[in-house]
Amino acid sequence: MTEERPSTHASAQIPRFAVLQLSGCAGCEVSLLNAHEWVDRFELTYMPLVSSAYAVPEVDILLISGGVRTDEDLFHLKHAVKKAKRVVAVGTCAISGGVANLGNRDEVRQLFLHQEERLHVPRLLPKSRPVDDFVPIDLYLPGCPPTPELFMAALLDPKNYQASLTVCQECGRKKLKDMKPDHLVGFQKGNVDPEICLVNQGYLCIGTSTRGGCRAPCTRAGHPCVGCRGPSNALIEKDSKAWLETIQKVFHTMTNVPDDELREALLSPQLALFLFQFSDYAGEDKAPRSKDKVL
Amino acid sequence: MTTLTFPLSRIEGHAQVEIDIQRGKVVSTRFKATELRGFNVFVQGVPAEQMPVIVPRICGVCSTAHHVTAVKTLEDAYGVTPPPLASRIRSLLLLGQLLQNQATSLFIFTMPDRVDVDSVFEMDEDVIDPTMRFEISRHALKVRELGTDLITLAGGQFIHPVRAVVGGVNAGIPAERVQTMLQRLEEGLPLACDLFDAYWELTNRMKDRIGSWGDDQPAYYITSTDRVRPDFNTHEIRVMAPSGECCEIFSPREFKDVLELKEREYSYAAETSYKGGVIRANSLARANMTAHMGTKVANGYLHRLRIEYGTPAHPIMLFDLGRGIELVYAIERAIQMLQQPLEGEDTDVPYTPRDGEGYGLVEAPRGPLIHHYVIERGKIASAEFVIPTVHNMRAIERALKVAAERYVHADEVDLELERAVGRVVRAFDPCIACATH
Numbered sequence: 001m002t003e004e005r006p007s008t009h010a011s012a013q014i015p016r017f018a019v020l021q022l023s024g025c026a027g028c029e030v031s032l033l034n035a036h037e038w039v040d041r042f043e044l045t046y047m048p049l050v051s052s053a054y055a056v057p058e059v060d061i062l063l064i065s066g067g068v069r070t071d072e073d074l075f076h077l078k079h080a081v082k083k084a085k086r087v088v089a090v091g092t093c094a095i096s097g098g099v100a101n102l103g104n105r106d107e108v109r110q111l112f113l114h115q116e117e118r119l120h121v122p123r124l125l126p127k128s129r130p131v132d133d134f135v136p137i138d139l140y141l142p143g144c145p146p147t148p149e150l151f152m153a154a155l156l157d158p159k160n161y162q163a164s165l166t167v168c169q170e171c172g173r174k175k176l177k178d179m180k181p182d183h184l185v186g187f188q189k190g191n192v193d194p195e196i197c198l199v200n201q202g203y204l205c206i207g208t209s210t211r212g213g214c215r216a217p218c219t220r221a222g223h224p225c226v227g228c229r230g231p232s233n234a235l236i237e238k239d240s241k242a243w244l245e246t247i248q249k250v251f252h253t254m255t256n257v258p259d260d261e262l263r264e265a266l267l268s269p270q271l272a273l274f275l276f277q278f279s280d281y282a283g284e285d286k287a288p289r290s291k292d293k294v295l
Numbered sequence: 296m297t298t299l300t301f302p303l304s305r306i307e308g309h310a311q312v313e314i315d316i317q318r319g320k321v322v323s324t325r326f327k328a329t330e331l332r333g334f335n336v337f338v339q340g341v342p343a344e345q346m347p348v349i350v351p352r353i354c355g356v357c358s359t360a361h362h363v364t365a366v367k368t369l370e371d372a373y374g375v376t377p378p379p380l381a382s383r384i385r386s387l388l389l390l391g392q393l394l395q396n397q398a399t400s401l402f403i404f405t406m407p408d409r410v411d412v413d414s415v416f417e418m419d420e421d422v423i424d425p426t427m428r429f430e431i432s433r434h435a436l437k438v439r440e441l442g443t444d445l446i447t448l449a450g451g452q453f454i455h456p457v458r459a460v461v462g463g464v465n466a467g468i469p470a471e472r473v474q475t476m477l478q479r480l481e482e483g484l485p486l487a488c489d490l491f492d493a494y495w496e497l498t499n500r501m502k503d504r505i506g507s508w509g510d511d512q513p514a515y516y517i518t519s520t521d522r523v524r525p526d527f528n529t530h531e532i533r534v535m536a537p538s539g540e541c542c543e544i545f546s547p548r549e550f551k552d553v554l555e556l557k558e559r560e561y562s563y564a565a566e567t568s569y570k571g572g573v574i575r576a577n578s579l580a581r582a583n584m585t586a587h588m589g590t591k592v593a594n595g596y597l598h599r600l601r602i603e604y605g606t607p608a609h610p611i612m613l614f615d616l617g618r619g620i621e622l623v624y625a626i627e628r629a630i631q632m633l634q635q636p637l638e639g640e641d642t643d644v645p646y647t648p649r650d651g652e653g654y655g656l657v658e659a660p661r662g663p664l665i666h667h668y669v670i671e672r673g674k675i676a677s678a679e680f681v682i683p684t685v686h687n688m689r690a691i692e693r694a695l696k697v698a699a700e701r702y703v704h705a706d707e708v709d710l711e712l713e714r715a716v717g718r719v720v721r722a723f724d725p726c727i728a729c730a731t732h
Contacts, residue, residue, distance in 0.1 A: 023330050025728050026307055027355020027454040030395075033403070034443050034453070036436040044416060048304040050403050051414035052717070070330065072309075099352040102337035111336045119560050122329050145355065145454050187344045188460045190381075190643025221451025221458055222465040226348065 017061040017155065018046035020080045022073040023100070023128065024066030028091040028145040032063070035148030038155055056080040061155060063141075067093040067100050068129040072122035081135045088154055089130070089137045092144040092228055099144075100128040132289075140294045144228035147214050150295060158295050164212030166232045167225045171207055171216040173197045175254070182256045184265055192222035199254045204265050209235055209246045213295070230294075237288045296322065299708070301716045305404040305414075307356045308727025312695060312716050313561075319705035324695035326688060326720065328564035334732040338678050343369060343670045344461065344648065346678075350666070351455040353680070354728040356399070358455045359392035359446055360659035361666075361680075361729075363528065366459040368666040372653025373461065373646050380640040381463030382528060387632050388449040388456060389527040389657060394625035395442025396660035397578075397618040398487070400724045401494055402435030405615050408718050409497035431493075434486055438622070441483045445629055448476050463643025470638065477633045484626045488592060491619040498616060505711075509701070509719045510694035511610040513537035514573045516580035517686055519656055519663040524589030525581065525624060527658040534569055535584050539607045543569070547654040547665045550681060559688075564730035566688035567681075573693050576662025576686040577724060578617030583607035588620065590627035596620040611694050611722040618724070621660075648673060659683050661726055684730040687723045694719045 017038075021029060029049045038044075042061075046053045056062065062084030068074050081087050092098030103112065104127045112124060131137060141154045153161035164170045174196055181202035192198070198205040198219055207216065207225035211232045219225050230236065231243045244266055251262050301312040309330040315322040334353050341349060347365040351358035363385050370377065377385075403415050412418055418431040443453055448468060450456025458464050514537060519529035522541075532550070534543035545553045554567045554574075567574060583606060588594045597620050604613060650673070655666045662683030669676045698719050702712035 021309075023332055025352050025355040025358070027352070027358065030355045030399075030443075031454055033399075033436065034440055036433070036440070039416065039432060039436070044414075049307065050305060051416070052304040052407070053413060054302055054304070069332065072329065099349060100332055100337075102341070102349075103333050105337070105340075108333070108337045108339065111339075112333055118563065121327065121561065121563055124331060128332075144352070147453070187342070188347060188457075188465070190460050190463045190465050192465045194466060217447065217452045218457050223348075223451055223457035 014041070014043050015060040016043045016045050016058075017063065018056045018059045018080070018084070019044070019049075019063045019065070020046070020056060020076060021049065022064065022066030022077060022094065022131070023069035024091065024093040028065035031145040031148055032151050035151040037152055042155060056083045058083050059085070061086050061088060063088050063090045063154075064094050064131050065090045067097050068125065068131060068134060069100065070122035070124055074125065074134060077131060077134060086138045087135065088139045088141055089132065090141045090146060090151075090154070092142060092230075094131045095140050095142050096130050096230070097128050098228075103128055138293065140289060142211065142228070142230045142294065143214060149215070150213055154295055161295060165234065166212045167207035167210045167214060167216050167219065167229065170212050170214070171219040173219065176200050180254065180256045184257055184261060188223065194222070197254075198222075198224050199250065202255070202257075206247050208250045209243055211236070211294075233291045233294075236291045236294060239288070299712075301713060303717065303720055305407070305717070306720060306725055306727065307354065307729075308731075310720075310725065310727045312720065314695070314699045314703070316703055316708075319703065321696060321699040321703050324692050324699055325561055326691045326695065326725075327562045328727045328731045329562075330727060331563040331731045332728075335678050335680055338675050341675050342673055343372075343668065343675055346668065346675065347459060347461075348455070348457060350680075353732045354726060355454050356396060357392070357659055357661070357664075357726055357729050359388055359450060360657050360664050362450070362456045363389060363459050364655040364657045364664050364666045366461055366655070367657070368653040368655030368668050369461045370646075370653070371655055372651045372668065372670055373648055375462050375644060375646040377463040378641040378644055380467060380637065381459075381642055383632065383635070384449055384464045384468065384637060385459055386526075386528045387629060387637070388446060388458065390625045390629045390632070391442050391445030391449055393442070393527060393621055393660050394445060394629070395439050397622040397625065398435065398439035398442060400618050400721075401615065401622060402431065402439070402490060404724065405721045406431065406435075406494055406497070408714065408721065409494070409501050411714070431490070434490055438483055438487045438490060441480060441626065444479070445476065448472060460643065462646045463641070465642065467638030467640070467642055470636065473633050473637060477630060480626050480630050480633070484592070484623070484630070487622055487626055491596070491623060494619055495616060498612065502612065507610060508612040508694070508722055509698035509715060510690075513607070513609050514575045514690055515569045516583050516607070517569070517574050517576045517663060518580040518584050519658045520581050520585055522584065523586045525585055525621070525628075529656055529658045529663070532656070532663050533584060534574075535580070535607065537572075539583075541584075547656040547667070550665055554686075556681070556685070564688060564727065565685050567686050568689055573689045574686045575690045576683045577614055577660075578621055579608070579611070579614045580662060581658070582613070582617040582620065588624045590624050590631070593620050593624035593627055596623060611719065614722045614724070661724060661729075662686055680729075680732050682726070682729045682732065684723075684725045684727070687725060688730075691720060691723050691725065694722070
């Protein structure tokens with residue numbers, strides 16, 4: 001073998017990464033652009049949002065965002081993973097479908113079938129699917145979207161990244177023993193007390209069992225946690241029932257909200273955002289994702 | 296007949312351009328959106344009060360516009376008027392979006408075209424003219440981050456905001472956080488101006504090199520911004536005729552009477568027209584339909600644009616320059632707004648949810664955005680999203696045709712066509728995730 005020239009050698013040291021965007025909102029990409037410390041430490045070789053390159057080259061890390069919605073998504077996904085040493089599923093859509101799961105309800109899927117009239121566009125798959133239905137994933141980075149800090153951790157050193165166990169621990173609002181609401185208030189309301197726990201104020205906040213690491217921007221701003229990061233490590237290898245029971249226990253302890261009311265609020269299939277929490281971390285018929293693989 | 300297909304990059308979402316050629320003549324040009332998620336369908340049955348948090352997920356680039364429009368749509372249905380402080384915070388939120396979006400479109404999407412590189416990350420060491428060396432990528436990312444931080448300050452979450460609620464906002468903004476942001480915006484203003492000056496200069500050089508971007512002809516223009524100075528938290532939409540006269544003023548609930556909205560079989564996005572004519576939305580529409588910017592530095596830039604190109608102006612390259620003027624405006628206006636207290640007044644008014652119908656409107660960076668919901672038993676029975684990019688669909692295809700006719704010859708196709716296709720589409724800064732929702 002010939003000796004490598006120093007300049008080539010130096011550039012070989014810089015890890016290369018690519019970003020494959022399937023059907024999603026590009027919010028993950030926007031968040032990644034805010035995490036710009038990678039600019040000096042990585043070479044971005046493919047990310048159609050910011051660069052004119054039309055195929056994924058050989059890379060060290062492949063980040064995949066968005067769900068698998070069209071036959072074209074599936075084609076790109078299968079080709080791209082072959083080029084990567086490490087594959088990271090980024091964001092709720094790629095990991096569990098996220099908000100797109102709303103479209104997987106049967107009555108909604110019927111309406112989707114009308115799209116068959118269109119010509120020469122990628123075909124819609126029967127359902128929006130998470131990426132690991134089709135390809136193996138080395139690391140999951142949940143969040144809608146993951147914060148820039150989490151993106152950097154995923155790129156640099158996911159194994160040694162330490163985050164709080166839950167959003168609740170990062171929120172910093174005061175929990176009061178003697179402030180027990182009798183009913184849930186609306187989902188989104190004005191006049192939120194800036195200091196006191198949102199559960200004490202009657203909001204259906206599920207930050208107590210949602211995975212930490214986001215630094216609680218929503219609850220700090222006065223909006224209940226909707227669970228976009230999925231279950232904490234204590235729950236992630238169990239099924240979604242265990243997660244629900246944990247949330248119910250929290251509300252039993254901290255509120256006087258009747259069981260029926262709480263169950264309806266948590267379990268209604270129409271409660272769209274809470275689909276984040278049903279995201280199949282312990283899949284319908286798949287083994288749960290190992291907590292060692294989730295950042 | 297031959298069909299040339301061009302994949303697109305440096306735009307939001309998945310789309311491609313097709314050009315049909317027969318014996319050296321351009322037969323048709325199509326701008327195809329190739330993705331679909333179906334928000335209008337799958338929000339059916341969702342509790343209405345959750346819309347302001349669900350619909351930002353239509354698009355991570357335009358999330359703020361959807362968030363605010365959703366709240367305004369519900370307020371219209373419930374008959375609620377938010378207090379002044381809430382409206383100010385929402386306006387600030389929309390300025391954050393404008394800043395972030397225009398910085399992204401200028402520096403990340405279109406600036407690489409000016410020096411013929413693939414991405415902004417290749418612009419630091421490899422600029423054609425060595426006298427114009429700049430750390431574009433670092434500075435550009437810094438300027439666009441100001442927008443994200445303004446969204447976070449005013450909106451709570453950094454991509455999908457949560458602060459606006461029916462009746463107002465859920466909290467004011469504490470003075471100490473305002474101070475930090477003010478300082479950063481003041482530092483960022485000269486940086487943004489320097490970048491925009493370089494952008495304008497590179498744009499002029501490219502104009503000298505290639506002439507037109509593709510379509511310099513008049514069209515109808517549409518915006519909801521104020522006629523005197525920019526405003527993004529808006530209530531009515533105006534249409535300007537190709538002659539420059541205002542020919543229509545309408546409320547969002549009248550949009551179907553005024554605009555023709557049509558689905559197309561070759562794309563997942565619809566298109567609109569006005570009396571059968573081509574419409575243009577986005578920055579150039581606002582530049583043509585607003586008297587002045589209302590802030591000092593941005594006004595200077597607008598004045599320069601008008602001296603160089605007249606008013607109303609029609610070349611599509613001016614969409615790009617218009618975005619730069621608005622980037623500077625967004626920083627200046629945010630500085631003005633942050634100098635007023637953003638706490639200590641009522642943040643919201645009480646309301647009672649009721650069934651019925653609501654329409655909401657904001658001026659998003661890409662043009663007027665309308666939401667329309669029908670609410671039954673507290674749940675969404677049907678929803679419509681009228682997306683600014685959809686107004687530009689025919690304008691994009693017309694401009695593509697002009698560009699294609701220029702580069703497709705009887706015996707050969709000039710390879711400049713590929714670059715021209717990118718330039719044309721990016722001038723309109725389409726958002727495909729929104730257009731197909």
